[in-house]
């Protein structure tokens with residue numbers, strides 16, 4: 001046993017060398033893989049806090065964290081990165097700051113927004129691994145489809161009370177998250193989106209009972225699986241690690257792939273478009289696709305549904321919207337004249353003749369750094385809005 005140590009002077013270079021020295025004692029560990037890793041963390045609540053803490057301690061080099069909410073007093077009991085003085089500030093901003101405090105060499109970017117409306121598919125493409133720290137099925141389903149399209153693995157975490165589950169989903173290798181959904185899950189999903197693409201407010205206010213102990217167990221497994229993935233080691237692919245806190249039992253569940261699953265689409269070759277979303281019209285992108293595909297029957301698909309307008313069936317009042325489906329609430333969808341529920345006109349793409357062709361991609365309500373799919377009768381292509389990259393990923397390269 002070593003009781004007395006000789007004091008030594010330590011330079012900054014030695015410090016950064018020393019910081020991760022204990023990891024190097026694990027024979028397969030390669031710190032350079034973690035230093036160069038790019039991780040997208042969706043959610044900065046109870047699980048997200050634990051994930052970010054772990055990523056910082058492990059020396060992960062590049063992180064994007066997205067969250068929609070601001071910090072409330074009730075978050076303080078489950079969020080290691082938040083302080084009482086942070087109440088009212090955006091969760092993503094504070095979580096990013098504290099991650100940087102823990103590991104100043106980590107390049108971390110905060111995005112205050114909703115993963116379904118505000119994150120272009122290019123951000124998923126940027127990430128080596130996506131970590132889900134969410135409390136609702138809508139966002140999980142969206143991440144699942146986006147991660148598959150962009151050919152990226154994602155690791156989901158879910159907790160309730162003192163129980164939880166961590167699952168790993170690899171693109172191109174079903175089962176995926178959507179394959180795991182049962183009848184009850186679909187009923188809940190359908191009920192929430194029942195009103196023709198308008199959002200019922202309660203989606204935002206999910207109040208799942210959670211504790212910091214369970215979130216640290218599940219986030220710990222998620223990040224450990226991410227570390228293994230980054231090293232090319234075997235992971236819980238298509239399986240779930242279930243933790244039951246009451247009896248201290250844990251086990252692995254296997255899921256069955258569903259043949260009719262809608263998520264199993266992986267985008268292959270992607271073409272880069274050189275102008276930013278706010279300077280590119282939809283018609284311009286369509287013309288480019290026609291030229292590339294050498295066809296005139298081209299349709300351009302958006303990455304997500306757009307609400308074009310709301311129309312009142314009673315008085316005929318019409319209001320242009322141009323925003324992603326899910327951003328307009330049921331209350332906002334009521335007629336200002338007679339209070340009648342307005343009808344939603346939704347669009348999914350551009351065929352070449354619609355009047356909104358002269359709108360910019362940003363003016364359609366679509367997020368920057370997104371991906372479009374263009375199809376002719378016998379060919380298709382993907383177009384990445386690559387000129388948005390510098391803005392969206394500023395500070396991460």
Ligand SMILES: [Zn+2]
Pocket residue numbers: 174175176177178179180257258261262263264
């Ligand atoms: Zn599936």
Ligand SMILES: [Zn+2]
Pocket residue numbers: 312313314315316317335336337338339340
């Ligand atoms: Zn009306």
